[in-house]
Amino acid sequence: MPEALLTAERLVRRFARDTNLLVAGRRFAVxxxxAVADELGALLLRLGARVDGGTVAxxxxxxxxxxxxxxxxPPRASADDRIDFAGDHMPVSRGIAATLRDARVVRGVRIGIAMVLEPKTAQLALLLRDAGAEVSVYAHPDEIDVEVAAALRARGIPVDGDPALSGTAERDAALAFLRRGHDLLLDDGSHxxxxxHEADVLEDLRGAAEETTSGLTPLRRMxxxxxxxxPVIAVNDAPMKTAFDNRYGTGQSCVxxxxxxxxxxxxALRDQPAVVVGYGPVGEGVAAHLRALGAVVGVTETDPVRALRAAHDGYATGLLRDLAPGxxxxxxxxxxxxxDAETLRAARIVAVAGGVPEEVDLDLADLHPVSxxxxxxxxxxxxGDGALIVARGGCVNLAAAEGNPIEIMDLSFAVQxxxxxxxxxxxxPPGVHPFPAEADAAVARAALAARGERVDARSEAQQRAQQDWRSPRYRAGGRA
Structure with a gap:
């Protein structure tokens, strides 16, 4: 890779790593x-940023x-620094939490949060607590930042989570959390x-919200x-969640x-053959960011519509066994x-952006460190003598980074x-319920306002035309 391009890429990745902020949609100055400045400008544009001056230079x-x-x-040396920095960049969630507080909607409501515990999740817990809710947090053993957990406990919020737990002990810890009683659960993966439901610990539970596609699938089956x-609100299906969190957030953070x-x-990723398995919103984001960093990207899918969309987005498509070698x-x-094992033998490198258990069929005992x-x-x-495995097959943006960018989680948590x-x-009633379109639009308007941006309103003529079901083609007097 040309040295100037590598330097530019490292600078952009350092910005994202040191701040956990989003590149897409942000205004930068170079x-x-x-040569490095030229490459920086071009790379930022490929990543969806604007290079026309901004607060970040x-x-x-x-x-x-x-x-x-x-x-x-500002430094983010401690967990408290990281939590506070996240809060400074979550204006949409702050605004909605303030509305809940002023309306006393959540006062005294027991809310359990079962999500990846990192600085943004800590802010969600603090916002709900400050709005009047009784908040507690559960984190799975492989999804807990122990420093953030300690900082959150020090701020008065109970946190259940121990990275040393596994098997029966992990299940017992989750059950103990549930048995303390909650009115609402905010879940990630619907675990x-x-x-x-399995343990019949539902006596006090009035409802839940689910954050992920992989979590909603079994709930719909149930x-x-x-x-x-x-009742469960399908937070993941809200456009303000899935269109931003999955594509821009997971795309940037994983790649x-x-x-x-x-x-x-x-x-280097540049000129590296890369295959994205799955072309849903996460796959779209991963493919776009790999392409922006210069990888030669192909896509494999089981859904013919998504495969065709990938082809129209300019990616080679085909079978995993044909695209994976090297x-x-x-x-x-x-x-x-x-x-599967065949892909692990054929691929050069394997990483996971989907992030569910056993997404890669491997025995961790078969892994040995690379030096x-x-x-x-x-x-x-x-x-063995096969592929390099990134982050031991876990979700790479959590295992090897700090999760999705702050502004993205601001939108997702605003929906929550x-x-x-x-x-x-x-x-x-019991069931999976959509997130209301009007609430989704309210989150979008709040996000635009926080950016200092506005949207047009439909004219009276447009509104009248939409309210009239009659075809203008046959209206008396003909078309204008």
């Missing part, structure tokens, strides 16, 4: 000229190369919602079988994490057993907060 070659409002970014006994891990091993293979399905100059490389192993209001409003 100060100075030369890249100054290639300077002592401090990334500035915020003309100064170095606790399903466990509450509803079809009559087994779902509470940048992969690039960081491979860069440490001397492997490639970086990224699973974006959220489906167990996506990457460079006798020093083990972080988050990189090899399975709005779902809380929906669950506490008019009673809903």
């Amino acid at each position: 100060v100075g000229g030369g 890249f100054v290639p070659g300077a002592e401090v190369e990334i500035l915020l409002d003309g100064a170095p970014f 606790l919602i399903r466990l509450a 509803a079809a079988e009559g087994a779902l006994r509470i 940048f994490a992969i690039a960081d891990v491979l860069d440490a091993a001397g492997i 490639a970086l293979v990224v699973s974006a399905t959220g489906v167990p057993h996506t990457i 460079l100059a006798d020093a083990p490389l972080p988050h990189l192993d090899r399975i 907060l709005s779902a809380v209001a929906q669950l506490l409003g008019s009673p809903l």
Whole structure:
């Protein structure tokens, strides 16, 4: 890779890594000229940013190369720093939480949060607590930042989570959390919602909200079988969640994490054959970010419509067994057993963006660390004499980075907060319920307002035309 391009890419990835902020949609300034500045501008545009001046400036070659409002970014050395920094960049969630507080909607309501515990989730818990709810947090053993957990406990919010737990002990810990009683659950993967049904710990539970595609799929199956006994809001299906969280957030965070891990091993993404398995919203984002960093991207799908869409987006499509040999293979399905033994033998590198257990069929005992100059490389192993495995087959943006960017989780958690209001409003029957379109639009308007941007309104003539069901073709007097 040309040195200027590599330097530019590393600067952009450093910005994302050091701040956990989003590149797409952000305005940047690139100060100075030369090859690195030119490559920076081009790369930022490929990633969906604007290079027309902004609060964040890249100054290639300077002592401090990334500035915020003309100064170095504030430190994020401690968990408290990271939690507070996240809060400073979550205006949409803050606004909706303030509405809940002022309306006393959640006062005294017991809300359990079962999500990946990192700084943004901590902010969600704090916002709900400050709005009047009684909040507690559960984190799965492989989804907990222990420093953030300690900081949250110090701020008065109970946190259940121990990275050392597994098997029966993990299940017992989750059941203990459920048995303490909650009015609402905010879940990620529907693991606790399903466990509450299996163990019949539903006495006080009034409803839940589910954050992921992989979590909604079994809940819809439960509803079809009559087994779902509470109302669940399909947060994942809200356009303000899935169109941004999955495509922009997961796309950036997973691909940048992969690039960081491979860069440490001397492997560049540019010109690297890459295969994205699954072309849902996550796959779209992963493919777009891989392409922006110069990978030669192909897509494999089981859904013919998605495969055709990938082809129209300019990606080679085909069977995994044909595309995998020698490639970086990224699973974006959220489906167990996506990457099988045959793919592990054929691929050069394997990583996971979908993030469900057993998305890669591997025995962790078969992994051995990869070293460079006798020093083990972080988050990189090899399975036998086969593929390199990034982050031990776990969801790479959580295992090797800090999760989705802050502004993206601001939107997702704004939807979660709005779902809380929906669950506490008019009673809903058991089942999976859509997030209301008007609430989704309200989140979008709040996000635009936070950016200082506006949208047009339909004219009276447009509104009248939409309200008239008669065809203008046959209207008396003919068409104008």
